[in-house]
Amino acid sequence: MKFFDYVALGFKNIWRRKSRSFLTIFAVVIGAISIIIMLSLVLGAKQVATHQLESIDGLTLMTVSANPEIQNSGNLINTDTYGDDTTNKLNDSTVETIKQILNVLDATPIAGVWVKSISLEGSDKKYRANIVAYTPGTKVLNIPVAAGRSLVPEDMDKIVIGSELLRNLGYSNNPGDIIGKKLVLYTQEYVDWGADPPKPPEGDNKEYFDNIQNQPHNVTVEIVGVVTGGVDESQNYITMGFGKRIMTSKNWKYDDQKMKQLKENQSQLEEQLRREQAEQKSVYIKSLMTIPDNNVRNELFDEWNKEWDKNISEQLAAAGFNQSATLILDKQDNLARNGYSSILLRVDKTENIESVAKSVKQLGFGVQTAKDMLDQIKKIFNLIGLIIGAIGGIVLFVAALGIINNMIMATYERTREIGILRACGATRGTIRNMFIFEAGLLGFLGGAIGLVISFGLAKIMNIVGNQIAISQGVPIQNIISFQPWLVISVIALTTLIGALAGLLPAIRASRMDPVEALRYE
Amino acid sequence: MSIIQLKGVSRTYVMGKETLAALDSVNLDIKEGEFLAIMGPSGSGKSTFANIIGGLDKPSAGTIIVDGEEINKLNDRKLSKYRNKKIGFVFQSFNLLPTYTALENVMVPLILSGESSKIRRQKAEDCLKSVGLDGRMDHKPNQLSGGERQRVSIARALVNDPQIIIADEPTGNLDSKKSEEIVALLKNMNRKKKITLIVITHDPNVAHEADRVVQMHDGKIGRAT
Numbered sequence: 001m002k003f004f005d006y007v008a009l010g011f012k013n014i015w016r017r018k019s020r021s022f023l024t025i026f027a028v029v030i031g032a033i034s035i036i037i038m039l040s041l042v043l044g045a046k047q048v049a050t051h052q053l054e055s056i057d058g059l060t061l062m063t064v065s066a067n068p069e070i071q072n073s074g075n076l077i078n079t080d081t082y083g084d085d086t087t088n089k090l091n092d093s094t095v096e097t098i099k100q101i102l103n104v105l106d107a108t109p110i111a112g113v114w115v116k117s118i119s120l121e122g123s124d125k126k127y128r129a130n131i132v133a134y135t136p137g138t139k140v141l142n143i144p145v146a147a148g149r150s151l152v153p154e155d156m157d158k159i160v161i162g163s164e165l166l167r168n169l170g171y172s173n174n175p176g177d178i179i180g181k182k183l184v185l186y187t188q189e190y191v192d193w194g195a196d197p198p199k200p201p202e203g204d205n206k207e208y209f210d211n212i213q214n215q216p217h218n219v220t221v222e223i224v225g226v227v228t229g230g231v232d233e234s235q236n237y238i239t240m241g242f243g244k245r246i247m248t249s250k251n252w253k254y255d256d257q258k259m260k261q262l263k264e265n266q267s268q269l270e271e272q273l274r275r276e277q278a279e280q281k282s283v284y285i286k287s288l289m290t291i292p293d294n295n296v297r298n299e300l301f302d303e304w305n306k307e308w309d310k311n312i313s314e315q316l317a318a319a320g321f322n323q324s325a326t327l328i329l330d331k332q333d334n335l336a337r338n339g340y341s342s343i344l345l346r347v348d349k350t351e352n353i354e355s356v357a358k359s360v361k362q363l364g365f366g367v368q369t370a371k372d373m374l375d376q377i378k379k380i381f382n383l384i385g386l387i388i389g390a391i392g393g394i395v396l397f398v399a400a401l402g403i404i405n406n407m408i409m410a411t412y413e414r415t416r417e418i419g420i421l422r423a424c425g426a427t428r429g430t431i432r433n434m435f436i437f438e439a440g441l442l443g444f445l446g447g448a449i450g451l452v453i454s455f456g457l458a459k460i461m462n463i464v465g466n467q468i469a470i471s472q473g474v475p476i477q478n479i480i481s482f483q484p485w486l487v488i489s490v491i492a493l494t495t496l497i498g499a500l501a502g503l504l505p506a507i508r509a510s511r512m513d514p515v516e517a518l519r520y521e
Numbered sequence: 522m523s524i525i526q527l528k529g530v531s532r533t534y535v536m537g538k539e540t541l542a543a544l545d546s547v548n549l550d551i552k553e554g555e556f557l558a559i560m561g562p563s564g565s566g567k568s569t570f571a572n573i574i575g576g577l578d579k580p581s582a583g584t585i586i587v588d589g590e591e592i593n594k595l596n597d598r599k600l601s602k603y604r605n606k607k608i609g610f611v612f613q614s615f616n617l618l619p620t621y622t623a624l625e626n627v628m629v630p631l632i633l634s635g636e637s638s639k640i641r642r643q644k645a646e647d648c649l650k651s652v653g654l655d656g657r658m659d660h661k662p663n664q665l666s667g668g669e670r671q672r673v674s675i676a677r678a679l680v681n682d683p684q685i686i687i688a689d690e691p692t693g694n695l696d697s698k699k700s701e702e703i704v705a706l707l708k709n710m711n712r713k714k715k716i717t718l719i720v721i722t723h724d725p726n727v728a729h730e731a732d733r734v735v736q737m738h739d740g741k742i743g744r745a746t
Contacts, residue, residue, distance in 0.1 A: 005632050016620055420616045423577055424630045424677070425605020427598050514577050518616060 001430050009434060010441040013410070021442065024406045027399035028446020028494050029453065035392030036454040036490055037461075040482055042385040049377045059374075060105075060350055061140070062357060064098060064343040065366040066090050077141075077235060079112025079132055079341045089339030090365075098343055101359045103352035106139040107345035111335055113243050114188075120169055121182035121220065127168045130234045131159075131185075133243025140346045143237060148179040148225035156242045157193070159183060160225035163233040175226040185219045185246070192248035192331055193219050199327060200252055219246055247335040258326040269319055273312045280308070396497055399446065403501035407439050411509040418509055419517030428510040435506035436499050443498020447491040458482060524684065524717050525551035525574060530583030530593075532569050532740075543569040544580070545740035553684075554715040556708060558722055558731035566740040567721045568689055574719065575687045576604045588684060605634050609678025609716075611707075613690035615670045617662040617677075623649060623669075624658040627677045634681065648676040652706060668699035675706060685717045686710065692724055704730050 014021045063077075066089055090109065098107045111133045117126035134141060136151040143150055143160065151160055161183075163172070171178040190197040200208045221238070238246075284304055288297050347356045353369055360367045411418070418431055532544040543566045551557055559567050572578040573585065576592055579600075585592050592603055610616075617626045624645050631641035649658050652672040662670055671691060678686050688707060692700035704720075704727050711718040720727060728734045736744045 001633055002635055012620075416616070417618055420618060421629065421633070422601070423575075423604065423610045423612075423616070425601050425603075425633045425681075427601040429598070430601075430633065515572055518577075518612070 001426075001433070006433060006437040007441070010438040013438050014441060014445075017410070020406060020409070024399070024402045024442055025446045025449065027402045028396065028443055028498070029450040031392055031396035031399045032447045032450025032490055032494055033454050033457070034395055035389060035493075036451065036486065037457060038388040038392065039385055039486060040454075040458060042381050042388065043483060043486070046378060046381045049381075050374060059370050060347045060353065061370045062345050062347060062353070062360070063110075063368045064090070064107075064345060064360055065368070066339060066342075067366050077110055077132060077134070077232065077342075077344060079110060079130070079235075090341075090343055091336065091339055095340075095343055097363065098345055098360065101356060103348050103356050105346045105348045107343050108135040108138045108140045109240060109340040110134050110342045110344050111240065111243055111247070112341045113238065113247060115246075116186040116188060118165070118186070119184050121184055126186070127165065129165055129185075129236055130162075130232075131238060131243075132235045133238050133240045133247075134344070135240045140344055144228050145225040146228040147175040148223070150225055151237060151239050153239060153241065155224070155239045156245070157219070157221045158224045158238070158242070159221045160227060160237040161223055162227045162235050162237075165234075165236055166226055171226075178223055178226065181223050183221050183223060185221060187217045187219060187246065189249040189251065190217050191219060191246045192250055193242075193245045196329060197250060197252060244333070244335050247333070249332045249334065251330050251332075252327050253330040255326045255328045258328070262326065266316060266319060270312065270316060273315060277308045277312070396494065400497050400501040403439050403442050403498050404505065406442065407435055407502045407505035408508075410438070411435065411505050414509075415512065415517050415520040418512055419514050419520065422512075422514035423518065431512075432506040432510035435509050436502045439502020439506070440495050440499035443501070444491065444495040446498070447494030450494070451487060451491065455482070522553045523550040524553040524588055525549075526584075526586040527574075528584045528586075530573065530580045530585060532566075532573060532578065533581045542740050544573065546583070547740070547742055549735065549742060551717060551719065553717055554711070556711045556718045556720070556730070556732045558720050558728040558734045559737060560722060560725075560728055560734060561737035564739075565737040567737055569740075570737065571687050571689045571719065571721050574685070575608045575610055576600045577610075602634075605630055606681055607684045609675075609681070609683040609686040611671070611674050611678050611686065611688035611691045613693035615662070615667075615674050615694070617670060617673055619662055622659045622661055623654060623665065623673045623676075626662070626673055627680050629677065630681045644680055645676070648680045649673070651679070652676045666699075667695050668702060671695065671699070671703050672706070675703070675710075679710065679716075683716065685719065688718070688720045690721055690723065692722070692727060697726075700724065700727070 092109070095107055095109050098104060113131040113133050115129065115131060118129040119126045135153060136143075136155075137153045145160065148160070151158060161178070166172055166175055166178065169178065221242075227233075227235075227237070285301070288300060291297050291300070345356075347353050350371075353371060357367045357369055421431065527547050527549045530544055530547045531542060534541045534543060545566075547570065559570065561567050569578065573580055574587070576595075580593050583593070587603075588607065590603070592600065595603060604610075617623075618629065621629075624642070627645040627648055628641045631644060636644075646658065649655065652675050654669060654672050654676065657665060657669060660669075662673070665673065671694075674691075675686075686707070691707065692703055695703060707718055707720065708730055710716055718731075720731065722728055735742060738744060
């Protein structure tokens with residue numbers, strides 16, 4: 001019997017038992033839809049992750065951290081890790097060393113800059129913000145902007161903001177309007193930018209030092225750019241030059257050295273004066289000998305001493321010992337103290353990623369490549385996909401049971417028919433193939449209908465998803481992607497499952513004795 | 522010329538401890554183009570005889586040579602082909618596929634042999650015309666009378682140009698007038714196309730039309746003694 005005849009016969013027989021066929025096919029449809037939609041979601045999410053990395057040309061990027069133990073933090077622009085006392089810190093010389101490694105195109109230090117909160121100039125609303133300092137203008141990182149411009153190395157009080165802050169400030173729909181506006185960064189202490197803190201008063205200055213914590217400290221910056229997607233949307237960027245300044249705290253301090261020095265000078269001066277006094281004393285006493293009256297002599301001596309003491313005090317006072325003289329403006333470079341958070345480097349070619357990573361590790365640092373991150377993400381998505389596939393597989397298995405049941409019933413109902421066909425010259429193989437085709441067709445139809453419905457569902461989900469993404473300021477388009485291979489595989493799978501489900505009933509039917517089959521009522 | 526030769530053909534069934542011989546060492550020669558009637562009481566093995574010659578059943582012992590071929594030695598594929606091409610069955614209860622039209626029913630043997638759709642349509646139409654069912658081709662069996670249904674059966678049996686037609690009680694479910702028509706039709710085919718016709722029947726009127734009548738009893742050829 002010809003192939004086409006098998007198919008036509010299959011359709012005819014499925015149509016004969018519309019309700020039963022419909023239910024059986026429906027089960028397959030559900031299984032097919034679940035597999036298709038969920039796997040497409042996983043594929044789409046994978047694509048989004050890859051795309052985000054690719055938009056900053058991220059594949060040749062590598063993050064160096066001070067702690068070799070830290071492998072994966074999920075973000076290439078890593079502001080978390082600081083060296084602890086046991087590991088080597090990342091500083092400018094480290095950056096130079098890294099740049100010297102063979103096949104490294106360029107490197108930039110990355111530092112997380114801490115501020116208490118941030119607000120738009122003129123507004124009271126304060127937000128948390130994640131500020132990252134880096135060196136622009138290297139070949140490493142080119143942060144793409146949706147509005148305004150990127151940073152240049154000379155920029156000082158300028159900032160490029162991410163989409164999370166943009167959304168919080170309410171400019172998601174009109175990022176261009178926020179360019180040029182000022183942001184106020186609230187810092188914990190006075191920093192090496194802007195006004196100096198006021199000098200503490202003389203005398204009792206306990207109140208000053210208690211209150212200095214409560215005095216407002218802030219730095220004003222200008223927004224020059226807004227970031228598009230591709231990087232962590234919570235990050236906002238400033239130059240490393242500016243970052244160093246605002247990571248350097250400024251405080252008035254009483255300098256102990258100076259104080260000691262001054263005190264020494266004082267005592268030296270006093271010593272000198274007292275010596276002078278002593279020298280003068282003997283001369284004076286001699287001159288007093290000419291006065292006969294003892295009482296008058298003592299009075300004069302006392303007065304002379306008092307005069308000298310007063311003289312010495314005045315001279316000491318004039319020498320200017322006061323606390324203020326010991327005040328110095330102390331600057332604490334916190335960035336130098338802690339070291340950079342990480343160093344971001346770019347490798348010249350993807351082939352060299354392995355060897356550069358090895359070199360960095362040999363220097364005793366931790367390394368995370370973009371490839372590692374991507375592999376991790378892919379692993380996670382693959383796992384999710386596997387689980388989902390398994391669930392879909394279970395659903396299809398149950399649907400297959402339905403097909404088996406359907407076919408068993410069919411072979412019983414059509415016993416007479418089988419006998420007639422055999423009498424007309426059908427081989428066992430023909431009978432068997434007939435039922436296998438029918439079962440496979442049930443699977444095929446389930447897969448095909450499931451596919452059509454999935455297309456529709458996917459379109460709806462993409463439209464809804466895109467709306468959500470836009471309102472959140474997230475630049476993701478069309479999370480669901482339909483790969484041709486997925487489509488073909490699913491239909492092939494459902495057809496195969498159907499055919500397999502029909503196998504045993506078909507074989508059973510083919511083995512029926514024709515004579516008995518013809519007698520069957 | 523003997524087109525069919527049976528030599529020592531037996532067909533036994535084992536039911537538990539008992540063995541039942543439906544056919545018991547049958548020897549028979551059937552000439553080409555002969556119209557043979559087979560008569561006998563119920564359980565005499567007439568149907569088994571017909572099934573075995575038609576290749577629907579296999580003998581437990583003995584040889585059957587049809588047109589030079591030993592059909593008892595054929596495998597399922599070859600036997601099915603034999604049934605498809607050389608044999609045409611006509612049954613008492615018509616045995617038409619209920620959800621197919623008359624035309625489609627007649628096309629079944631051609632579909633099974635892989636004939637192209639144009640040719641099989643043509644052949645089926647011709648056969649239906651030859652049995653006088655011109656205007657009834659698109660009717661389903663439940664829209665046809667008993668006589669018409671049997672004609673469709675005959676058309677189906679003829680569609681692949683068989684050498685032998687085996688009719689098992691073809692008039693059993695028909696009234697006397699229709700029976701006459703059917704027998705006349707069969708005899709016509711036998712005479713015109715030289716198709717060997719083997720008819721199993723209770724009806725002496727039918728047997729009367731045959732060239733030769735063979736009696737069977739208890740699985741053996743011949744009258745009961």
